[in-house]
Amino acid sequence: MSKNKSKTAAAVMTQRPLKKRIMDNWQLYAMLAVPVLLTIVYKYIPMYGIQIAFRDYKASKGFTGSEWVGFEWFLRFFSAPTFWRMIKNTVLLSLFSLLWSFPIPIILALLLNQMRFHRFKRVTQTVLYAPHFISTMVICGMIRIFLSPSGGLINLIAGTSIDFLTESAAFRTIYIASGIWQDAGWGIIIYMATLANIDTSLYEAAKVDGASLFQRICHIDIPGLTSIMVLNLIMSAGSLMNVGFEKVWLLQTDLNKATSDVISVYVYQQGIENAKYSYSTAVGLFNTVINVILLILVNKMAGRISDETSFI
Amino acid sequence: MRAMSVKSKSGKLSGFSERTSDIILVVICTVVLFLVAYPLYYVLIASVSDPYDVYAGKTFLLPSQFTLEGYRAVFAEPQILTGLFNSFKYTIIGTVFSVVVLYLTAYPLSVKGLPGRKFLSIFFIITMYFGGGMVPTYLIVKHTGLINNMWALFLPGGVAVGNMIIVRNFFENSIPKEMTEAAQIDGASKWKTFIQIVVPLSRSIMAVMVVFSMVAYWNDWFTSLIYLPSPERAPLPLVLRNILIKSSASASQASTISGGFAELNKMTEMIKFSSIIIAALPMLVIYPFVQKYFEKGFMAGAVKG
Numbered sequence: 348m349s350k351n352k353s354k355t356a357a358a359v360m361t362q363r364p365l366k367k368r369i370m371d372n373w374q375l376y377a378m379l380a381v382p383v384l385l386t387i388v389y390k391y392i393p394m395y396g397i398q399i400a401f402r403d404y405k406a407s408k409g410f411t412g413s414e415w416v417g418f419e420w421f422l423r424f425f426s427a428p429t430f431w432r433m434i435k436n437t438v439l440l441s442l443f444s445l446l447w448s449f450p451i452p453i454i455l456a457l458l459l460n461q462m463r464f465h466r467f468k469r470v471t472q473t474v475l476y477a478p479h480f481i482s483t484m485v486i487c488g489m490i491r492i493f494l495s496p497s498g499g500l501i502n503l504i505a506g507t508s509i510d511f512l513t514e515s516a517a518f519r520t521i522y523i524a525s526g527i528w529q530d531a532g533w534g535i536i537i538y539m540a541t542l543a544n545i546d547t548s549l550y551e552a553a554k555v556d557g558a559s560l561f562q563r564i565c566h567i568d569i570p571g572l573t574s575i576m577v578l579n580l581i582m583s584a585g586s587l588m589n590v591g592f593e594k595v596w597l598l599q600t601d602l603n604k605a606t607s608d609v610i611s612v613y614v615y616q617q618g619i620e621n622a623k624y625s626y627s628t629a630v631g632l633f634n635t636v637i638n639v640i641l642l643i644l645v646n647k648m649a650g651r652i653s654d655e656t657s658f659i
Numbered sequence: 660m661r662a663m664s665v666k667s668k669s670g671k672l673s674g675f676s677e678r679t680s681d682i683i684l685v686v687i688c689t690v691v692l693f694l695v696a697y698p699l700y701y702v703l704i705a706s707v708s709d710p711y712d713v714y715a716g717k718t719f720l721l722p723s724q725f726t727l728e729g730y731r732a733v734f735a736e737p738q739i740l741t742g743l744f745n746s747f748k749y750t751i752i753g754t755v756f757s758v759v760v761l762y763l764t765a766y767p768l769s770v771k772g773l774p775g776r777k778f779l780s781i782f783f784i785i786t787m788y789f790g791g792g793m794v795p796t797y798l799i800v801k802h803t804g805l806i807n808n809m810w811a812l813f814l815p816g817g818v819a820v821g822n823m824i825i826v827r828n829f830f831e832n833s834i835p836k837e838m839t840e841a842a843q844i845d846g847a848s849k850w851k852t853f854i855q856i857v858v859p860l861s862r863s864i865m866a867v868m869v870v871f872s873m874v875a876y877w878n879d880w881f882t883s884l885i886y887l888p889s890p891e892r893a894p895l896p897l898v899l900r901n902i903l904i905k906s907s908a909s910a911s912q913a914s915t916i917s918g919g920f921a922e923l924n925k926m927t928e929m930i931k932f933s934s935i936i937i938a939a940l941p942m943l944v945i946y947p948f949v950q951k952y953f954e955k956g957f958m959a960g961a962v963k964g
Contacts, residue, residue, distance in 0.1 A: 365774060368772070368774050369774050372767075372770070372773055372774070372849065374848060374849040374850045375766070375767035375770060375773055375849050376767070378763040378764075378766065378767050378850075378853070379763065379764060379767050379768075379779065381760065381763060382760055382763055382764040382783070382817065382818045383779075383782070385760070385814060385817040385818065386782070386783060386786060386817050386818060388799065388803065388814075389796065389799060389800070389814060389815040389816075389817050390786040390790065390791070390817060391786075392791070392795075392799055393790065393791020393792070393795035393796040393798075393799050394789060394790065394791045394795070395791075396791055396795030396798060396799065397791055397792065397795055399794075399795065399798075406798075410795075410798075455691065458684055458687055458688065459688065461680075461684060462684050462685075462688065463681060464681075464685070467685070467688070470692075471688050471691070471692055472950070473947050473950060474692055474695055474696050475691070475692075475695055476946065476950065476953075477695065477696075477699065477943055477946075478695065478699075480874050480878075480939075480942040480943055480945075480946050481878070481938075481939045481942070481943070482877070482878035482879075482880065482896045482938060482939070483878070483880075484878075484880050484896035484897070484899055484900060484903065484904075484938075485878075485896065485899070485903075485935050485938050485939050487903070487904060488899060488902075488903030488904065488931065488935055489698060489702060489935060491903060491904060492702075492903075492931060492932075492935075493698065497714065498713060498714030498715070498716070500698075500701060503716035503719075528694070528695065528698070532695060536953055536954055539954055540954040543954065559676055559680065560676075560677070560680035560684075561680075592881065593880075593881055597900075597904055614792075614793055614794075615793065618793055618794040618797070619793070619794075619797065619885055624794050624798065627793065627794045628792060628794045628795060631792035631793060631794065632792065635789075635792065
């Protein structure tokens with residue numbers, strides 16, 4: 348918020364009574380009517396509906412009329428035979444994703460930022476963004492084609508005929524590598540934009556002093572990126588339990604479930620496919636609560652590292 | 660490359676080590692470019708090649724026995740045509756709806772001194788971090804009678820808050836206040852100011868938002884999977900699920916049993932490659948037009964988000 352500007356504007360406005368100010372702006376409130384209504388109906392009422400995690404939801408009795416059962420659904424989830432497997436898979440899949448996919452956009456941005464051939468730089472950026480604009484469905488279709496045991500690109504190159512999607516040991520690698528392919532290029536935008544704001548006279552001064560390219564990156568660019576890096580890391584760590592449903596569901600086979608069984612897929616299967624509404628809501632809520640705890644913890648730790656990055 | 664380096668301004672100043680580091684950068688970037696582009700290129704050439712040659716590994720660099728049979732087969736498949744039609748419909752209506760809602764939200768929230776502005780902003784931003792989750796949302800959508808209704812794709816998404824913040828910041832920072840104030844002194848209503856000054860002055864950010872919405876609707880299938888169960892309403896990606904995901908599982912089983920690609924259904928294999936291209940191409944053609952605005956928009960969103 349640019350505080351000075353809004354203060355002066357507010358000062359001018361507060362000279363008139365509140366009622367008059369509201370009447371003056373009725374058209375602006377009218378514009379907000381539809382968005383506010385949509386948000387209440389489809390965002391806030393479902394939040395209120397989370398209480399069915401503690402009830403035995405029956406469609407006829409509604410959110411508040413269904414019988415209260417306390418923590419029964421949570422206890423049932425904790426004692427599910429695949430509970431620990433799902434927790435482990437969810438955490439490991441997103442932790443390894445984070446470890447691999449966090450540094451790569453930063454490295455790419457640092458390199459591209461130093462590229463002096465502008466047309467080449469632009470073409471590279473355009474191509475790097477491309478996979479981000481492709482549907483997960485298409486990406487997973489490509490993965491399946493490339494990994495096909497007969498005639499798949501990977502097997503053709505390696506001269507083997509391995510059915511990778513039936514190997515649970517290969518699942519995480521497939522998931523993470525394809526994720527990097529799809530989104531690392533898009534991830535550079537925020538870093539490129541930050542780097543573009545660095546004063547170019549710093550580079551000139553460093554060159555005069557005889558600093559090499561590597562030294563300029565280490566001493567000018569990386570310090571410039573630190574706060575945005577920490578911010579991004581917090582955001583990612585806060586969603587550690589949020590493994591996306593789409594890709595896992597599309598790449599899951601009966602034989603790789605030992606590593607591909609994750610909570611989000613379970614929430615979908617129980618809630619939508621099996622119509623166990625209360626149970627699925629409880630599992631989803633459990634996941635959200637852990638995420639919020641993680642977010643607060645990481646935010647606190649990051650606050651200790653640097654003051655400017657607390658964002659809640 | 661050499662000609663370009665001479666042209667570039669600081670090239671004159673650089674000595675040997677600068678040139679070496681330029682070469683290293685170009686080499687690394689070329690490798691990265693290849694890694695990103697090759698899978699797409701491979702699908703493209705495989706889509707116009709004979710499937711047996713693809714499966715024998717004869718199409719690494721160039722198409723073999725050029726044919727458009729795959730594309731002809733795709734457009735002869737009624738399911739895919741329905742999906743394509745649905746996808747176009749959902750994308751167009753959804754984009755218009757989303758961008759209108761986005762603008763209607765972002766503009767009032769960008770007007771300084773609007774009573775309740777802060778409260779309203781927080782009201783929207785909270786939904787970025789907390790939600791009801793899959794099932795409660797599903798139950799509300801069901802309750803409001805939207806199952807198997809196209810509007811289930813647009814209404815529950817409501818306001819795209821992240822994009823809304825970007826647009827709001829654009830209004831605050833890039834539209835000269837003098838212009839909106841002058842219009843209101845001349846007697847224009849708030850609504851008229853919005854339509855005649857703010858909307859025309861924000862064309863660049865609108866282009867970005869249109870592209871973002873189009874991409875989101877064109878690529879989405881999960882919302883349709885949940886809310887539009889009847890097959891004749893499925894968008895293209897959901898139709899492709901049967902071709903790309905389900906059939907590949909059975910195909911790989913079949914091939915392990917028969918021990919090769921002799922049993923391969925030639926048509927299915929051709930359709931796979933060409934349908935990928937058809938699903939991916941429209942968005943890949945569009946985004947470069949607004950690419951130059953991405954960085955600006957993201958920066959505006961990040962600074963104040």
